[in-house]
Amino acid sequence: MNDVLFLLFRLGNDRYAIEARRVIEVIPLLELKQWPQAPKGVAGIFNYRGRPVPAVDLCELTQGRPARALLSTRIIVVNHPDARGAQHVLGLVAEHATEMLRKNIGDFVDTGLKDGPTRRLGPTCMDAHGAIQWVDEKRLISEPISDLLFSNSAQLLDAPY
């Protein structure tokens, strides 16, 4: 009844799931326009159907190394509401973004573990290959980065590719 469709990806050896209804499109790893002095984890900006969209490298954000340039590394384009409730489009660079999973919400349990001083690890479910953590990119991207991404991106993409 409460089955939800998820898109799976990997950060390091761990698997994560993002709700598919938040995903606009999954696209290949494009050429990204570098952003001078970008905060750590911001991979750059790409032209998404005529509009500049920032890309955040989830791998760099959580593992400290950029995502590998493989066919299985993809940009997950999501709707990203900021703290003030405005909607933005954001690209998430993630490795092994190749699988979908339909799972009951009830299968995800809160582990009670903390992944930071104030934040808790997201709900987790188990399957034959181990744990899958339900992730919301808002928990991974700190507010200063988010503010920076969506106040400046419009001016940065001055020249088309």
Add this chain to the structure above:
Amino acid sequence: MAPPLRNGREPEDCWSRIGDAGDGSCSELAKFIRCRNCPVHAKAAADLLDRALAPEYRREWTEHFAQAKKPAAPAKISSVLFRIQSEWLALPTQVFQEIAENRLIHSVPHRRQGVVLGLANIRGELLICACLGRLLGLQSPAQPENLRATGHRLLVVRWDADRFVFPVDEVQGIHRFQAQELREPPTSTARANPAYTKGIFLWRQQSVGFLHPERLFAALNRNLAL
């Protein structure tokens, strides 16, 4: 050729040795029946994506996603193409009931000049046989008409409750086209009466008049008395 896998190995193709493409000796087959249901097969497919991104591939897709998204093409219009004399015409496929062999058309007394050619026996039913060429102004009414009609095929069409038969010279078959391919009929050059033409589309470098079934059948009904 695809670039090699990152670890330098091609996936092991157990399915072509012991699976359903091989000798079928794999013990897992009892559980999965076909190799494509087996997680080993799925993993091999996923591993194919574990290849380095080629710079051209990346550049191509970058250009692709920089373009505005094109909405999917609307449903195609299906029509049947046929020829009367030198004019190619089309009607929506939905109005056709049958394309029949030519047969004797029974003349109706005092109905030799108008659009009605006579009655045709279609599966035991007598249907009015009309000359589409005359209605559209392709043939002059004065032209002496052979009762076997000029055509080689009879189109049996139905609109609302009315059924008619038209002799035509040639039937090409079903042709599909997009709504935006349809252009305004050029009023000065069209030989077929533009009042009955919805638009013109191109087919093998020829312009084909796509007829307006509603107007066409209304005009036929009006002309039955003539």
